[in-house]
Amino acid sequence: MTKEIETVEHVSGSGIPVRGNDVDTDQIIPARFLKVVTFDGLGEFAFFDQRFDDEDEPKDHPFNEDRFRDASVLVVNSNFGCGSSREHAPQALKRWGIDAIVGESFAEIFAGNCLALGVPTVTASQEDIETLQSYVEDHPDAEISVDVATESVSYDDTEIDATVDDAQRKALVEGVWDTTALLKSNAEAVARTAADLPYVAAGTAGDADAAGDGEEAE
Amino acid sequence: MSERTLYDKVWDRHKVTELPTGQDQLFVGLHLVHEVTSPQAFGMLRERDLDVAYPERTHATVDHIVPTADRDRPYEGAAEEMMAELEENVREAGIDFSHPDTGNQGIVHVIGPEQGLTQPGMTVVCGDSHTSTHGAFGALAFGIGTSQIRDVLATGTVAMEKKKVRRIRVTGELGDCVEAKDVILQIIRELGTDGGVGYVYEYAGEAIESLDVEGRMSICNMSIEGGARAGYVNPDETTFEWLRETDAFRDDPEKFERLKPYWESIASDDDAQFDDEVVIDGDALEPMVTWGTTPGQGVGITEPIPDPADLPEDKRDTARRAQEHMGVEPGETMAGYPIDVAFLGSCTNARLPDLRRAARLVAGREVHDDVRAMVVPGSQRVASAAEAEGLDDVFREAGFDWREAGCSMCLGMNDDQLEGDEASASSSNRNFVGRQGSKEGRTVLMNPRMVAAAAIRGEVTDARELDERELPQPDAADSEVQA
Numbered sequence: 001m002t003k004e005i006e007t008v009e010h011v012s013g014s015g016i017p018v019r020g021n022d023v024d025t026d027q028i029i030p031a032r033f034l035k036v037v038t039f040d041g042l043g044e045f046a047f048f049d050q051r052f053d054d055e056d057e058p059k060d061h062p063f064n065e066d067r068f069r070d071a072s073v074l075v076v077n078s079n080f081g082c083g084s085s086r087e088h089a090p091q092a093l094k095r096w097g098i099d100a101i102v103g104e105s106f107a108e109i110f111a112g113n114c115l116a117l118g119v120p121t122v123t124a125s126q127e128d129i130e131t132l133q134s135y136v137e138d139h140p141d142a143e144i145s146v147d148v149a150t151e152s153v154s155y156d157d158t159e160i161d162a163t164v165d166d167a168q169r170k171a172l173v174e175g176v177w178d179t180t181a182l183l184k185s186n187a188e189a190v191a192r193t194a195a196d197l198p199y200v201a202a203g204t205a206g207d208a209d210a211a212g213d214g215e216e217a218e
Numbered sequence: 219m220s221e222r223t224l225y226d227k228v229w230d231r232h233k234v235t236e237l238p239t240g241q242d243q244l245f246v247g248l249h250l251v252h253e254v255t256s257p258q259a260f261g262m263l264r265e266r267d268l269d270v271a272y273p274e275r276t277h278a279t280v281d282h283i284v285p286t287a288d289r290d291r292p293y294e295g296a297a298e299e300m301m302a303e304l305e306e307n308v309r310e311a312g313i314d315f316s317h318p319d320t321g322n323q324g325i326v327h328v329i330g331p332e333q334g335l336t337q338p339g340m341t342v343v344c345g346d347s348h349t350s351t352h353g354a355f356g357a358l359a360f361g362i363g364t365s366q367i368r369d370v371l372a373t374g375t376v377a378m379e380k381k382k383v384r385r386i387r388v389t390g391e392l393g394d395c396v397e398a399k400d401v402i403l404q405i406i407r408e409l410g411t412d413g414g415v416g417y418v419y420e421y422a423g424e425a426i427e428s429l430d431v432e433g434r435m436s437i438c439n440m441s442i443e444g445g446a447r448a449g450y451v452n453p454d455e456t457t458f459e460w461l462r463e464t465d466a467f468r469d470d471p472e473k474f475e476r477l478k479p480y481w482e483s484i485a486s487d488d489d490a491q492f493d494d495e496v497v498i499d500g501d502a503l504e505p506m507v508t509w510g511t512t513p514g515q516g517v518g519i520t521e522p523i524p525d526p527a528d529l530p531e532d533k534r535d536t537a538r539r540a541q542e543h544m545g546v547e548p549g550e551t552m553a554g555y556p557i558d559v560a561f562l563g564s565c566t567n568a569r570l571p572d573l574r575r576a577a578r579l580v581a582g583r584e585v586h587d588d589v590r591a592m593v594v595p596g597s598q599r600v601a602s603a604a605e606a607e608g609l610d611d612v613f614r615e616a617g618f619d620w621r622e623a624g625c626s627m628c629l630g631m632n633d634d635q636l637e638g639d640e641a642s643a644s645s646s647n648r649n650f651v652g653r654q655g656s657k658e659g660r661t662v663l664m665n666p667r668m669v670a671a672a673a674i675r676g677e678v679t680d681a682r683e684l685d686e687r688e689l690p691q692p693d694a695a696d697s698e699v700q701a
Contacts, residue, residue: 022412026653035283039258049651084648085349086363112363113364179237190373190375193233
């Protein structure tokens with residue numbers, strides 16, 4: 001079950017801007033598209049209600065523009081991904097073709113969900129982000145380069161200082177963003193931690209016999 | 219960095235080890251599972267040939283897609299597939315399931331506490347952002363994504379980064395008709411929807427301490443709306459008395475006594491260090507209503523809706539678009555804003571005391587002719603308790619639709635949705651565009667009594683204008699109906 005996990009030191013590709021603060025996960029993928037038991041095929045529903053009206057006629061939205069069709073670097077503003085914890089949101093973006101997101105700030109569960117998919121969420125100043133959004137609008141084919149390891153974003157002749165959360169940077173650069181195997185490798189220590197918790201010892205989460213089962217379960 | 223806070227103590231007790239990323243591996247005391255965010259995680263587990271490590275620390279329910287009108291199986295379309303998938307997954311793994319047939323089903327953040335699954339000093343996770351609700355008991359409770367659900371199922375642990383702690387002290391006494399919901403809407407208004415990023419919130423102060431456990435849940439529930447990763451209240455006698463009556467301890471007072479010293483020990487010390495502190499004047503609060511499309515866009519019911527030009531620069535655009543969507547004008551109050559739907563429900567405000575307070579305003583009155591009003595109890599147990607008190611009759615007689623337990627219109631994943639540009643008075647937690655099922659729909663967040671008042675008047679109303687009525691005694695007048 002050891003799974004090869006790739007490192008994500010660097011992402012590059014053309015950009016796509018989505019402007020606005022507080023873009024919540026209900027906007028990124030509306031709730032009705034969550035009635036699924038796999039994440040396959042969610043890509044086409046990214047920003048669906050912002051892209052189509054009630055008659056399914058396309059509206060003005062960067063995700064509807066041909067010139068951004070192949071973009072892989074999403075550029076957003078502040079508090080992107082707030083609201084629901086649904087991983088369907090980053091899954092939809094990733095399946096649309098987004099490999100990195102650069103923005104002013106991100107909601108934390110959203111950023112964590114992105115990390116679990118190997119998608120960096122990189123932050124920069126409001127001014128730098130707005131400049132980059134305008135650049136991307138004017139140069140839809142230009143390459144935007146996101147360097148996770150050195151915490152920078154570059155395009156044209158410009159390099160902007162960016163920030164990648166420490167844990168996220170290490171996880172991506174060292175290829176430990178898919179944490180299941182890593183967490184699993186500490187099973188004995190987990191059982192010891194659990195056994196030391198009064199409520200586990202007292203068997204309180206389900207039936208009263210639960211206390212001793214932890215170690216067996218490993 | 220914070221020291222000797224509940225957050226530090228519970229974190230340390232649950233820390234297994236530091237990971238190469240600098241994150242900590244934390245043991246999960248309670249993993250709550252529902253039908254929308256878990257099927258993919260169980261699928262990933264199967265792909266990797268892994269078992270559920272701690273099924274006995276895991277509990278499932280169904281809430282997001284479950285119908286609140288007709289519970290006959292099969293449910294329609296994908297809802298049936300999701301329900302069946304969950305049934306199969308929990309059966310295979312041996313996970314306890316508050317299935318609708320058990321009478322214990324309900325919104326995941328209502329059933330965990332009411333069954334005593336949620337306890338002080340625990341770590342609680344669930345694939346739902348409102349998991350922060352469980353912090354009301356002095357638990358560290360986090361919403362997680364589906365890949366993390368996979369981690370927790372496979373290992374009983376989660377990889378997390380430690381956050382800073384901001385203490386929010388709410389001083390004073392809450393006035394007439396001012397509830398927990400108004401406190402948290404005010405906090406988010408003051409600190410912003412992203413003000414909590416990088417923090418967990420410790421709620422303290424007289425106004426918090428004097429709340430019942432349900433009120434504390436309403437506040438912790440919306441921590442995530444303020445951008446905080448979690449929120450909690452230190453456990454106290456109010457907490458302990460509540461826990462004593464739950465399934466976990468009702469018949470086992472010895473277990474209660476064994477655990478109580480631990481619960482007491484994890485509360486923040488008097489000399490605990492916080493990374494930040496904010497004080498909110500509880501005396502000054504009045505019932506709050508939102509005028510916009512984020513929970514931070516709230517205002518007191520008698521206060522004017524702000525002019526976007528007067529807001530900080532980075533809030534102006536959002537405010538303009540929000541006011542256009544809602545059709546409101548700066549300078550006016552929200553009072554008088556016509557509504558089409560009244561929704562009393564959600565993990566924020568669908569517990570018994572919420573329904574009781576609303577019922578006192580509804581008793582002997584009638585829902586406005588132009589309003590579709592519904593009560594969706596948070597759990598089957600809340601529903602039965604309310605029915606035993608005759609609250610269902612109070613609501614029905616007034617013209618409310620009394621429905622089955624579930625998330626319902628809060629996020630519109632079942633049939634309970636706004637249509638077109640309908641406006642709703644809602645006791646739920648999010649007023650995002652499209653949140654309640656229609657892209658044009660408009661949501662005004664408020665406390666349960668305010669929802670009741672809006673249902674009766676057909677417009678956003680200061681609930682203080684309506685007198686509270688006596689509720690019928692369950693054993694009296696209509697005992698033949700009861701029988």
